[in-house]
Amino acid sequence: MCRWNLYAVAAAFAMIAMPASGAVIFEIGSVFADPGSTGNTIEVDVQNTGGSSILIGGFDFQINANLDIDFTGAGFSTSAPYLFTGDSFDQLATPPQPLNTSTGSSLSAGDISFSGDGDTLGAGQTMGLALVAFDVSPTAAPGPVTVLFSTDPALANLSDPSGNSITIDSLVGGTIDVTGVVPEPSTAAMLLAALMGLGAWGLMRPGPAASGFTAAEPGRPDRPVPLIYY
Amino acid sequence: MTSRRSLLAIPQALLPIVFLVSMPVFAITYPALPTAAVDVSCCPAVTRTVAVHNAADLQAALSGAQLGDNIVLDAGATYEGNFIVSVPGGSAGWVTVSSSAAYALPSPGTRVGPSDAVHMAKIMSPSAGDSTGDKTRAALGSDLNATNLAALGVHHYRFIGIEFATGLTAVNYGVVQFGPTNSSGQSSPSSQPHDIIFDRCLIHGNDPIATTFPDGTAWLNHGVYLDAANSAIVDSAVYNFWSNSQTDSQAIFCGGGPGPRLLQNTLVSGGTEGWLCGGAPLPYTNQIPTDITIVHNYFTNPIAWRTSTPVIPYVKNRFELKVGQRVRITDNVFENSWDRGNGQAGYAVLLTPRPAQDANYVIGSPVLMSNVVDDIVLSNNVVRNVGAFLSTGLYDSQCISGAGSLPAGTPCAQSARLLVSDNMADYDAAIYPASGLLFGFMQDFSVKRNTLLGHNSGGGLGQPSTWGNRDQSIGCSATFGTNFEFSYNILLQGVAGDCTFDPANILVSSWLGTDTVTSNLAANVSGAVLNDWTNFGHSSSIAATEASIGLASSELTLQGTSPYFGMGIGANLACFNEAAIRAGTPSALCPLPPEVAGGGSSPSVTGFKVLFGSQSYDAIGSSRTRLPWQITGIQATFSEPITAGNAGSLAGITATGFSGLGTNTLTWTFNPFALGIFTANLAGTGPNALTDAAGHGLGSGAGFSQTLEVLWGDFNDDGSVNSQDQVLVNTATRNPYNILADMNGDGVVNATDVLLVRSRIGTSLH
Numbered sequence: 001m002c003r004w005n006l007y008a009v010a011a012a013f014a015m016i017a018m019p020a021s022g023a024v025i026f027e028i029g030s031v032f033a034d035p036g037s038t039g040n041t042i043e044v045d046v047q048n049t050g051g052s053s054i055l056i057g058g059f060d061f062q063i064n065a066n067l068d069i070d071f072t073g074a075g076f077s078t079s080a081p082y083l084f085t086g087d088s089f090d091q092l093a094t095p096p097q098p099l100n101t102s103t104g105s106s107l108s109a110g111d112i113s114f115s116g117d118g119d120t121l122g123a124g125q126t127m128g129l130a131l132v133a134f135d136v137s138p139t140a141a142p143g144p145v146t147v148l149f150s151t152d153p154a155l156a157n158l159s160d161p162s163g164n165s166i167t168i169d170s171l172v173g174g175t176i177d178v179t180g181v182v183p184e185p186s187t188a189a190m191l192l193a194a195l196m197g198l199g200a201w202g203l204m205r206p207g208p209a210a211s212g213f214t215a216a217e218p219g220r221p222d223r224p225v226p227l228i229y230y
Numbered sequence: 231m232t233s234r235r236s237l238l239a240i241p242q243a244l245l246p247i248v249f250l251v252s253m254p255v256f257a258i259t260y261p262a263l264p265t266a267a268v269d270v271s272c273c274p275a276v277t278r279t280v281a282v283h284n285a286a287d288l289q290a291a292l293s294g295a296q297l298g299d300n301i302v303l304d305a306g307a308t309y310e311g312n313f314i315v316s317v318p319g320g321s322a323g324w325v326t327v328s329s330s331a332a333y334a335l336p337s338p339g340t341r342v343g344p345s346d347a348v349h350m351a352k353i354m355s356p357s358a359g360d361s362t363g364d365k366t367r368a369a370l371g372s373d374l375n376a377t378n379l380a381a382l383g384v385h386h387y388r389f390i391g392i393e394f395a396t397g398l399t400a401v402n403y404g405v406v407q408f409g410p411t412n413s414s415g416q417s418s419p420s421s422q423p424h425d426i427i428f429d430r431c432l433i434h435g436n437d438p439i440a441t442t443f444p445d446g447t448a449w450l451n452h453g454v455y456l457d458a459a460n461s462a463i464v465d466s467a468v469y470n471f472w473s474n475s476q477t478d479s480q481a482i483f484c485g486g487g488p489g490p491r492l493l494q495n496t497l498v499s500g501g502t503e504g505w506l507c508g509g510a511p512l513p514y515t516n517q518i519p520t521d522i523t524i525v526h527n528y529f530t531n532p533i534a535w536r537t538s539t540p541v542i543p544y545v546k547n548r549f550e551l552k553v554g555q556r557v558r559i560t561d562n563v564f565e566n567s568w569d570r571g572n573g574q575a576g577y578a579v580l581l582t583p584r585p586a587q588d589a590n591y592v593i594g595s596p597v598l599m600s601n602v603v604d605d606i607v608l609s610n611n612v613v614r615n616v617g618a619f620l621s622t623g624l625y626d627s628q629c630i631s632g633a634g635s636l637p638a639g640t641p642c643a644q645s646a647r648l649l650v651s652d653n654m655a656d657y658d659a660a661i662y663p664a665s666g667l668l669f670g671f672m673q674d675f676s677v678k679r680n681t682l683l684g685h686n687s688g689g690g691l692g693q694p695s696t697w698g699n700r701d702q703s704i705g706c707s708a709t710f711g712t713n714f715e716f717s718y719n720i721l722l723q724g725v726a727g728d729c730t731f732d733p734a735n736i737l738v739s740s741w742l743g744t745d746t747v748t749s750n751l752a753a754n755v756s757g758a759v760l761n762d763w764t765n766f767g768h769s770s771s772i773a774a775t776e777a778s779i780g781l782a783s784s785e786l787t788l789q790g791t792s793p794y795f796g797m798g799i800g801a802n803l804a805c806f807n808e809a810a811i812r813a814g815t816p817s818a819l820c821p822l823p824p825e826v827a828g829g830g831s832s833p834s835v836t837g838f839k840v841l842f843g844s845q846s847y848d849a850i851g852s853s854r855t856r857l858p859w860q861i862t863g864i865q866a867t868f869s870e871p872i873t874a875g876n877a878g879s880l881a882g883i884t885a886t887g888f889s890g891l892g893t894n895t896l897t898w899t900f901n902p903f904a905l906g907i908f909t910a911n912l913a914g915t916g917p918n919a920l921t922d923a924a925g926h927g928l929g930s931g932a933g934f935s936q937t938l939e940v941l942w943g944d945f946n947d948d949g950s951v952n953s954q955d956q957v958l959v960n961t962a963t964r965n966p967y968n969i970l971a972d973m974n975g976d977g978v979v980n981a982t983d984v985l986l987v988r989s990r991i992g993t994s995l996h
Contacts, residue, residue, distance in 0.1 A: 112956050163958035
């Protein structure tokens with residue numbers, strides 16, 4: 001299946017499972033990468049779409065791709081401000097710890113407030129959880145590779161400073177678009193139809209649009225692809 | 231308020247009364263238990279049902295009985311006569327004699343009472359005498375006048391739901407009688423009755439106070455005469471047997487003959503004796519009763535008998551052996567015994583051999599040297615409201631003194647091997663001002679772990695809880711015999727001795743011969759001077775109350791707050807359900823004392839810890855579902871030392887190490903286990919069984935099981951390890967030590983533990 005078909009499916013899924021307003025969202029970015037490339041990065045963020053700030057004591061997550069993707073580590077240099085900047089257990093531990101606890105086609109990472117006091121995720125704010133490094137297999141087929149969160153509560157968790165669970169309303173996956181393939185005309189037509197349908201649905205839908213979306217870049221498909229798991 | 235409970239309570243600090251007298255090295259021989267038992271499991275197979283509706287039909291059915299018969303009597307009907315039981319035909323099975331409403335009786339294991347009579351048929355001896363005018367014969371039994379000895383070997387009868395009663399006669403020698411003829415000659419087993427069981431029956435005389443007797447004042451009512459091997463009375467009531475003259479009356483009497491015999495869960499009320507073996511010529515030549523088991527019975531007498539007039543039912547002993555061997559008397563309640571009209575103190579139990587008894591009947595006959603009271607286990611009983619608990623004797627006093635027909639100094643058989651242990655006896659000077667535990671001569675006599683409480687419900691001084699009683703014919707210089715052990719007893723109201731209460735009491739070693747007397751707790755509730763306490767280096771004015779020594783209100787155990795708790799002092803009858811025994815609904819027997827073969831309780835698990843790092847955690851007392859550590863072993867604590875077991879005694883996980891054998895604590899180690907569920911099974915049977923020194927398997931053979939869910943890192947016990955656990959453990963690094971956060975078991979909670987949780991994030995037991 002070509003990548004455009006995946007986008008169509010993802011878009012259709014998004015129509016029935018958009019994140020609600022006032023939610024906490026874990027989201028994965030979307031990036032391009034060439035087959036055989038190394039040292040690529042993809043960001044994992046947490047977003048608070050609600051009207052109140054949230055005090056966070058710790059988080060952990062696991063992301064999964066296919067075997068063409070080798071997650072090699074996770075760091076704190078996120079484009080959005082890192083959640084526990086200056087209060088990172090991983091960074092302040094002796095010795096300091098990497099953010100990730102596993103590598104491979106799945107990567108687990110997590111951190112907690114070193115002080116135990118927690119750190120604030122403000123209303124409407126997005127903060128970084130990890131900048132995940134990855135390599136792409138030289139034999140990877142061109143097209144999008146979906147990167148999803150594990151839905152196991154033990155592997156996607158947000159805790160307040162007292163150890164209580166904070167509900168994660170949405171786990172929004174991302175893609176690693178392995179480059180090198182031009183869409184077939186028939187596939188492009190299908191994508192266009194899907195996008196038209198999505199646009200029409202958006203016009204009819206009351207309320208705010210999915211806040212996890214960023215504007216589609218020219219020449220690229222819409223991203224990120226919102227996938228919601230419970 | 232009784233004197234024992236109220237007077238001169240003193241601080242416990244003034245109770246240094248656990249004493250040590252002497253501990254010579256000697257080997258006491260403890261009694262043997264019965265070597266045979268009666269199987270009373272219900273009910274025999276029936277191949278023919280014979281319904282009988284009148285006395286004639288009943289006698290005909292008994293005369294023509296075949297093994298496999300069920301002779302069914304009409305519930306509510308009375309069958310009056312002196313019914314003779316015959317040797318049944320056939321080769322296998324039993325003859326059942328039952329009520330047509332036996333199905334409505336309580337199930338086996340529950341005692342019947344008078345209220346169950348409506349479901350029973352009554353077999354009653356004639357009120358007006360039989361055709362020969364003999365009013366003394368039993369309602370049912372073997373033919374005492376038979377001349378054909380082969381006809382006397384009556385066997386395999388089981389009576390279920392029958393009410394046996396006596397007519398309104400002045401004299402009755404027995405309501406039920408299975409025994410010898412009136413002449414000797416029944417020495418062959420084939421001529422002796424055997425295999426006779428009374429199951430949920432009422433066997434009773436007439437109420438001496440409420441009954442009007444047409445023949446004038448009744449003076450003798452015997453109950454059951456049962457000299458049959460493999461015989462039993464179970465879940466029954468035997469009562470209203472009494473006399474008002476110097477002739478003794480027994481509820482249940484055995485003269486002799488082989489066992490086994492069983493009395494179980496039965497109410498026994500007989501004036502002078504509830505149960506008596508011996509005291510008359512042995513019925514079968516040189517065959518003393520053996521292998522007798524007396525358990526879960528309620529020996530009592532109506533309290534109204536104590537003061538009734540003009541009828542005075544004589545009362546003295548609840549249980550007595552003048553002959554017997556291998557007798558187990560455990561788990562019974564003895565109460566209401568006093569002296570009325572016979573000069574004895576109102577003992578609960580009397581164990582005094584009478585090997586010379588035959589000589590009383592047949593002048594010049596040899597003394598029966600086998601006529602002994604040997605191998606008696608008197609344990610786990612509760613005694614209340616009696617004049618005294620126990621009287622014992624090594625010799626027949628008549629042998630020694632020359633009473634009766636015997637010349638003085640006639641050598642008599644000696645009794646031996648008596649264990650009196652783990653009993654609670656509370657006797658009352660107001661019932662009879664005697665002594666509680668009265669010792670005569672003894673050989674291999676052990677008195678251990680009893681709670682002996684002398685008091686006076688009428689006020690004033692209580693009686694001594696223990697009293698030495700040397701035979702007066704020898705005098706005060708005598709010792710008690712050989713191999714005497716008196717240890718770990720509570721003696722409230724002190725100790726006294728005979729010889730006009732001379733300073734020497736039984737705890738003076740010079741009285742004792744070869745003895746061990748140690749670790750007893752003796753106190754005097756009245757503050758009166760105890761005899762010769764200075765001989766033990768103790769104060770002579772020690773006073774204490776039950777409360778001050780920590781006795782529980784039931785008097786059966788010490789409270790956990792007692793300074794003597796756990797020291798093995800006094801009876802520990804936590805297993806004893808006194809109310810249930812009184813009500814006839816007993817459950818399990820208490821463990822036999824460890825002194826007898828097979829005795830002692832089986833070991834049980836009292837603690838079960840998992841090991842991790844250098845730490846351990848008690849999994850039994852925990853409310854957690856999951857254990858948050860990587861466990862490396864199991865450590866079990868037992869109620870007693872375990873002397874046999876191995877690494878394979880733990881199943882459910884493969885042990886790689888094992889240690890602690892011979893102690894109360896065993897440890898199994900295994901490869902680190904961080905995630906998963908397993909059930910640790912400790913074996914109680916089989917080749918890997920954990921057993922104590924007596925060979926008892928763990929949990930009476932049932933073993934022990936503990937399921938363990940292990941999820942290393944799951945601090946909050948929610949079944950998965952995630953950032954919440956990490957946050958909580960991180961918080962725990964700043965709080966007092968919390969073993970649940972000590973993930974590596976090193977005794978501290980620090981960043982290492984946080985990192986361990988972090989490394990475990992994502993694991994779960996889902």
